Amino acid sequence: MNITAALGFLWDYRLALFIGLGNTLYFTAVGLAFGLALGFLVSVVRQVGHPVLKVIATVYVEIFRGTPVLIQLFWFFFCLPALLGMELGNVFSTVLTLSLYMGAISSESFRAALKAIGSEQRDACVALGLPARVSVPYVILPQTVMRAVPTLLSNCVTLFKESALVSAVGMADLMYQGQMIADATARPIEILTATALIYFVIAFSVTRTVTFYERSYLSRMRL
Amino acid sequence: MGRYTWDFSVITANWDPLMAGLSVTLQLTAICAVIGLVGGFVVCQMVMSRIAPLRWVAVAFIELFRCTPALVQIIWIFYCVPFFFGVFYDPFYMAILALGMNITAFNAEAYRAAIQSIPSSHYDACTALGMSPLKKTIYVILPQAVLMAIPVLLTNTIGLLQQTSLVAIVAIADLMYEGKTLATQTYRPIEIYTTVAFIYFALSVPLSQVVGLCERRLRSRLA
Amino acid sequence: MSSSFLNVQGLRKSFGGHLVVLDDINFQMEAGERVVVIGPSGSGKSTLLRCVMGLEKIDHGRIELEGVRYIEANPKSHKDNFVDIPVRNKVGMVFQHYTLFPHLTVLGNLILAPMRARGESRSSATQRAMQLLGRLGLESKAGAFPGMLSGGQKQRVAIARALLLDPKIMLFDEVTSALDPELVTEVEGLMLELAEQKMSMMIVTHDMWFAKRIATRVIFSADGRIIEDAPPSTMFTNPREPRTADFLKKVLHVETIS
Ligand SMILES: Nc1ncnc2c1ncn2[C@@H]1O[C@H](COP(=O)(O)OP(=O)(O)OP(=O)(O)O)[C@@H](O)[C@H]1O
Ligand SMILES: [Mg+2]
Numbered sequence: 001m002n003i004t005a006a007l008g009f010l011w012d013y014r015l016a017l018f019i020g021l022g023n024t025l026y027f028t029a030v031g032l033a034f035g036l037a038l039g040f041l042v043s044v045v046r047q048v049g050h051p052v053l054k055v056i057a058t059v060y061v062e063i064f065r066g067t068p069v070l071i072q073l074f075w076f077f078f079c080l081p082a083l084l085g086m087e088l089g090n091v092f093s094t095v096l097t098l099s100l101y102m103g104a105i106s107s108e109s110f111r112a113a114l115k116a117i118g119s120e121q122r123d124a125c126v127a128l129g130l131p132a133r134v135s136v137p138y139v140i141l142p143q144t145v146m147r148a149v150p151t152l153l154s155n156c157v158t159l160f161k162e163s164a165l166v167s168a169v170g171m172a173d174l175m176y177q178g179q180m181i182a183d184a185t186a187r188p189i190e191i192l193t194a195t196a197l198i199y200f201v202i203a204f205s206v207t208r209t210v211t212f213y214e215r216s217y218l219s220r221m222r223l
Numbered sequence: 224m225g226r227y228t229w230d231f232s233v234i235t236a237n238w239d240p241l242m243a244g245l246s247v248t249l250q251l252t253a254i255c256a257v258i259g260l261v262g263g264f265v266v267c268q269m270v271m272s273r274i275a276p277l278r279w280v281a282v283a284f285i286e287l288f289r290c291t292p293a294l295v296q297i298i299w300i301f302y303c304v305p306f307f308f309g310v311f312y313d314p315f316y317m318a319i320l321a322l323g324m325n326i327t328a329f330n331a332e333a334y335r336a337a338i339q340s341i342p343s344s345h346y347d348a349c350t351a352l353g354m355s356p357l358k359k360t361i362y363v364i365l366p367q368a369v370l371m372a373i374p375v376l377l378t379n380t381i382g383l384l385q386q387t388s389l390v391a392i393v394a395i396a397d398l399m400y401e402g403k404t405l406a407t408q409t410y411r412p413i414e415i416y417t418t419v420a421f422i423y424f425a426l427s428v429p430l431s432q433v434v435g436l437c438e439r440r441l442r443s444r445l446a
Numbered sequence: 447m448s449s450s451f452l453n454v455q456g457l458r459k460s461f462g463g464h465l466v467v468l469d470d471i472n473f474q475m476e477a478g479e480r481v482v483v484i485g486p487s488g489s490g491k492s493t494l495l496r497c498v499m500g501l502e503k504i505d506h507g508r509i510e511l512e513g514v515r516y517i518e519a520n521p522k523s524h525k526d527n528f529v530d531i532p533v534r535n536k537v538g539m540v541f542q543h544y545t546l547f548p549h550l551t552v553l554g555n556l557i558l559a560p561m562r563a564r565g566e567s568r569s570s571a572t573q574r575a576m577q578l579l580g581r582l583g584l585e586s587k588a589g590a591f592p593g594m595l596s597g598g599q600k601q602r603v604a605i606a607r608a609l610l611l612d613p614k615i616m617l618f619d620e621v622t623s624a625l626d627p628e629l630v631t632e633v634e635g636l637m638l639e640l641a642e643q644k645m646s647m648m649i650v651t652h653d654m655w656f657a658k659r660i661a662t663r664v665i666f667s668a669d670g671r672i673i674e675d676a677p678p679s680t681m682f683t684n685p686r687e688p689r690t691a692d693f694l695k696k697v698l699h700v701e702t703i704s
Contacts, residue, residue, distance in 0.1 A: 065431070163292075195295060199295055200286075
């Protein structure tokens, strides 16, 4: 295969790929923002909430972790609007699914981090006379976040990769654009390889950052 | 809430195709799970091998499959393998190839993390007991590594079960695909997608219970 | 109301309602006393200190400091204990496993409570902290994270962190048990220094020689009760109770120490 010709061919379709990437990043970013907030809330509810709320939170997490994201997407695209008897809009359904999925997987990361803070740390707070308004923001929260960051970043990578599924419901993300061009031009190799590489470069950089963070910060503090 | 009248007779009427789809899903999961368990260990050994090129190939393989969406992998293999090799294999085998390599990469990481978590004192103890490197690997390292890796391997297998739903996008008649087809044919997406989601969920939950049990057992055993 | 400095009255503590760990403990100490608690493992020594610190919910009894009741059980309802937090904050405690905050530097650990809980200014807290660290020879470690310190240094920082809050009494729960032998002396040395300054202390230790050196009084506890309470000279050479003698024989492998 001629590399220059392949690159030239890709160059012709740069705009379409760029728009796809933009959409992928947009869906991922919005899913992240809502998902992380929801995940933290759910983890706190599962730790200290009212028993009924705890059950609801647990069922929510288990459902979204226990079913394929693809069926979740289909459900929020085709079932929820029919059940509610109103249009939700494709972007809304997409972002809703990704946020709920991210909320479920990140709540587990937050929960593990909260649990990992030993009771000894809480004892030390009492012995130093730290009231909750001091111990929560200055002792518990920083340690939770620092511990959770590596898994949360992997969750972000997972969400980024899972977002490719929105192409199956016709959202014009990177995967969708790649497939469209491949079908239209009958030259799948160049375009699909390029698509894969774009996903790879982004996911790989984040993964490396996680490793770096773990080595440099967490090991130094022996958290 | 719109007044939607649920009608599950559509499920009983289409029970056979759904079960046929489920059977394909389970076959895919089982075959790829076995590939992943064995392949993951082999790739992990390559990563830790003393021969540098073997190491590079294995690391590149792992990173490539972990840092791109599974959907991209499936589509890439479906479009590009026939192009490169000029043959069309049965789509079912192509799906096994894609999903099998995907879980192999994730399992290799699980094995590696487990082996690295074995304290170096165990290696020293083996040397002190005069064990040969091979015996050391077979009797001390391998059993511990597998034991420690079990929870993550099982979690990966649950992930695999859910990933198999992606083959519906390339028209392999698994549970997801049958659901999709029936949903459009019968105009009853709500009942059908909900049932399909429930089936995946019902398959995942027992597995994730086993994961929890394994983790508790391991913790008490190693405590 | 009693005139004792620390007064523990009818203290009862159980876990899960049936495992009674402390059973009707009555105990007084005067300011400047250094009470060492000894006894078999699981006899409730740590639990006693944790109750005095207010870390455990007690089933029955009350605890007073300088004549002011600051912890009292609520026997009728199973609600939380009554706790007078300002009085409880006059008690300081150091634990076996350091319990420094790993995400804060040594200085950050020291000034967190004075600044955030007591409203002291950063500059004043920092100044006092650096002075104290200087006295302990730990000035150069002010910017270090706890993970970078030796066990002995960590434990001395933990003691400094408690001292910076000007406690009336310090509780030490096996603070040298997790340390390598050569690091024990630096921590014990610091505790002996505090003894010279007449700090009131309750100390749990398994080191009988250190107990003998630092104690003004020794308490032997077993099965959730105080079996014997005597000055170190009597306790270690001529214990009154046969159980005390038995215990000392086991841990010392000799009849008595002199
Ligand atoms: N949080 C808890 N829940 C249940 N039981 C507990 C708890 N903490 C302590 N115990 C039990 O209370 C008893 C006394 O424990 P404690 O730690 O006070 O003993 P100790 O005298 O300090 O022993 P050691 O010398 O081993 O430190 C033990 O039987 C212990 O198992
Ligand atoms: Mg103890």
